[in-house]
Amino acid sequence: MLRIKAIPDVCIGCGLCRVWCKVEHSDSGSIHKAFKPGAGETVSCVELEEEGCESFAVQCRQCDEPLCVYGCITGAMQKDPDTGVVSVDESKCVGCWTCVLMCPNGAVKRDRRGKKIALKCDMCAERGFPSCVEHCPNDALVLEEE
Amino acid sequence: MAASSFDFLIVGNSTAAVGAVEAIRSVDKTSSIGVIAHEPEHTYSRPLITYFVAGKVAEDNIYYRPADFYERNQVELLTGLEVTRVVRTQQLRDEEQSRSIGGAGSVEIREGEPIFYRKAVLLAAGGAPIVPPVPGTDRPGVFFMNTIDDARRAKGWLAHASRAVVVGAGLTGLKTAEALAQIGQEVTVVEMMDRVLATTMDETGSELVKNVLVKNGVEVLNGVQMTAIEGSQDANDAAAVALSTGERLACDSVFLTIGVRARTSLVDGSGIDTNRGILVDRHMRTNIDNIYAAGDIAEAYDPLSGGNRVVPILPNAYIGGRVAGMNMAGAAAEYNVGMAVNSVSFFGEPFMSAGFATESDGEEFRVVSRLEGDLYRKFVIRNNKLVGMIITGDVERAGLITGAMRAELDVSGMENALLTGEMGLICLPREMVEERIHGVGRNWL
Numbered sequence: 372m373l374r375i376k377a378i379p380d381v382c383i384g385c386g387l388c389r390v391w392c393k394v395e396h397s398d399s400g401s402i403h404k405a406f407k408p409g410a411g412e413t414v415s416c417v418e419l420e421e422e423g424c425e426s427f428a429v430q431c432r433q434c435d436e437p438l439c440v441y442g443c444i445t446g447a448m449q450k451d452p453d454t455g456v457v458s459v460d461e462s463k464c465v466g467c468w469t470c471v472l473m474c475p476n477g478a479v480k481r482d483r484r485g486k487k488i489a490l491k492c493d494m495c496a497e498r499g500f501p502s503c504v505e506h507c508p509n510d511a512l513v514l515e516e517e
Numbered sequence: 518m519a520a521s522s523f524d525f526l527i528v529g530n531s532t533a534a535v536g537a538v539e540a541i542r543s544v545d546k547t548s549s550i551g552v553i554a555h556e557p558e559h560t561y562s563r564p565l566i567t568y569f570v571a572g573k574v575a576e577d578n579i580y581y582r583p584a585d586f587y588e589r590n591q592v593e594l595l596t597g598l599e600v601t602r603v604v605r606t607q608q609l610r611d612e613e614q615s616r617s618i619g620g621a622g623s624v625e626i627r628e629g630e631p632i633f634y635r636k637a638v639l640l641a642a643g644g645a646p647i648v649p650p651v652p653g654t655d656r657p658g659v660f661f662m663n664t665i666d667d668a669r670r671a672k673g674w675l676a677h678a679s680r681a682v683v684v685g686a687g688l689t690g691l692k693t694a695e696a697l698a699q700i701g702q703e704v705t706v707v708e709m710m711d712r713v714l715a716t717t718m719d720e721t722g723s724e725l726v727k728n729v730l731v732k733n734g735v736e737v738l739n740g741v742q743m744t745a746i747e748g749s750q751d752a753n754d755a756a757a758v759a760l761s762t763g764e765r766l767a768c769d770s771v772f773l774t775i776g777v778r779a780r781t782s783l784v785d786g787s788g789i790d791t792n793r794g795i796l797v798d799r800h801m802r803t804n805i806d807n808i809y810a811a812g813d814i815a816e817a818y819d820p821l822s823g824g825n826r827v828v829p830i831l832p833n834a835y836i837g838g839r840v841a842g843m844n845m846a847g848a849a850a851e852y853n854v855g856m857a858v859n860s861v862s863f864f865g866e867p868f869m870s871a872g873f874a875t876e877s878d879g880e881e882f883r884v885v886s887r888l889e890g891d892l893y894r895k896f897v898i899r900n901n902k903l904v905g906m907i908i909t910g911d912v913e914r915a916g917l918i919t920g921a922m923r924a925e926l927d928v929s930g931m932e933n934a935l936l937t938g939e940m941g942l943i944c945l946p947r948e949m950v951e952e953r954i955h956g957v958g959r960n961w962l
Contacts, residue, residue, distance in 0.1 A: 374957070376954070376955060377954050379950075379954075418914070418941070420941040420942055420943040421943070422941075422943045422944070425943065426943075427942075427943070427950075427954065429941070429942055429954065432953075432954070432956070432957065432958050433958075434957065434958020434959070434961075435957045435958050435959040436958055436959050436960075436961045436962050437958060438832070438836075438854070438916075438958075438961060439916075441536070441832055441835040441836050441839065442831070442832035442835070442858070444562055444564040444565070444831050445562050445564075445565055445574075445581070446562060446580070446581040446582055462578065463578060465565070465568055465573070465574065466862060467564070467860055467861060467862060468860045468862065468867050468869070468912060468915075469831070469832060469858070469860040470916075471860065471869075471912060471913075471914075471915055471916055472858055472859075472860040472869050472871070472912070472915045472916055472919055473832060473858065473916055473919065474916035474920070475916055475917070475919065475920025475923065475924070475953065475961075476916070476917070476920065476942060476953055476954070477913075477914030477915070477916050477917040477920075477941070477942070478916075479916065480913070481912075481913070487865070517957070
């Protein structure tokens with residue numbers, strides 16, 4: 372089971388994790404196009420938290436006891452028993468945001484670009500490797516295997 | 518025919534039952550599980566029935582788990598059976614039979630053979646809608662919104678109706694009103710209390726909710742009671758709702774959404790302790806061995822009040838069912854996160870509340886709040902710890918607040934961060950941050 376782990380001690384607060392997460396979840400999937408005028412709203416599943424000179428990235432920890440899944444009123448939010456990844460079935464989500472209220476890390480977002488649905492880190496399932504981890508210049512985001 | 522018996526028996530087929538099945542199967546792949554359902558349905562999401570009425574969710578998308586749920590979890594689903602009573606071993610009339618089955622007890626079925634359980638039973642039969650004690654509630658055109666069948670029948674009726682009255686402005690009532698307005702019905706909500714969502718919202722929050730409803734064409738009458746549902750002169754069908762003010766609301770459908778009451782009659786005479794619900798400990802066990810309860814039927818531990826409370830919300834039903842299932846199967850789990858949490862949208866506007874959201878500033882509680890337009894943030898603090906909140910509109914990362922409540926975080930000096938919405942994990946003590954960003958999210962149960 373894989374999880375993304377933030378290392379606050381070496382985070383420089385550059386925010387590239389957010390940038391690349393937005394690219395990954397943009398319509399174009401291209402850093403050259405995603406932020407151009409008219410490219411549409413971008414959304415990030417990563418939050419960069421900063422206070423003074425401390426910073427770290429926060430995204431879903433794919434909890435073993437996922438409160439977002441337990442709170443989901445439709446069954447749209449599920450934890451894959453094999454990969455451990457918690458994901459949203461877009462066809463079932465009705466945008467009640469109970470998952471947003473349940474996640475103690477504030478790691479479930481609202482995607483309001485089209486149909487209003489929950490948005491969260493999917494470990495870049497389509498891409499194969501989390502883009503935020505790959506593009507972190509200082510190894511402040513790493514992939515850990517349980 | 519041999520009496521049917523299972524290692525684990527679950528009475529009910531909704532959220533708590535699913536939580537229990539998934540918990541049992543996560544630690545025990547072989548014991549037999551029987552689920553007894555009164556409704557002849559695959560497990561479905563009860564909150565989605567108003568979305569179904571609104572035409573936003575198709576009937577085949579209302580199911581809470583995939584079609585192969587029972588098969589995949591090796592569960593035998595017995596539908597159309599109404600459990601009337603729970604019987605423990607000592608009460609079994611035929612001791613011999615009980616021994617031959619190895620039974621810990623059984624449940625009695627209306628017009629059917631009892632069903633036995635060998636290891637444990639979970640009572641997860643939920644709540645029954647409260648019928649207001651006024652004449653006319655049995656007229657055609659009067660509906661509850663508790664089951665998918667209620668919704669199907671209402672939907673059929675509404676095809677030739679245009680003017681609805683919703684009685685009760687709780688969550689179900691208001692979601693029903695929203696759905697009815699969205700399909701073009703004229704809707705009036707009648708509520709006895711002086712505001713809507715009175716148990717989950719304070720006056721300011723209720724006003725904001727009401728504003729959204731009114732803006733979208735729903736009429737809301739507060740502080741008014743229904744005294745009767747009247748028929749028309751030549752038909753028995755509901756044609757008007759009479760009010761305590763003497764007024765009459767002409768209508769062609771009535772929705773009764775006053776609330777639900779735990780189905781505690783299930784355990785009448787069984788020696789199982791009840792109050793407003795079936796009383797359970799932090800393992801979701803009743804006072805009788807091998808008998809558990811979870812979901813809307815249970816009165817379970819509420820960490821904020823420190824005592825037991827009926828908190829009939831879906832997240833707690835799942836978590837309670839999961840905790841029960843774990844303990845039934847011999848694994849460890851405790852029910853520690855059973856506070857009230859509510860997240861709901863009306864016409865796209867989000868409203869959230871948790872814990873003692875309705876409390877005001879006083880001796881026991883300190884309240885900090887900020888209202889800017891439709892954006893409201895309120896935090897209820899007791900002994901420097903968050904015990905209640907309301908957030909409307911800008912609900913991003915609201916889980917940080919419930920997380921802080923669950924973790925009993927000392928929020929001294931954080932008022933500003935709470936009010937501006939700038940609170941992050943980074944505001945937490947170092948060891949708590951470590952747990953949140955390096956832990957595996959296992960310590961909630």
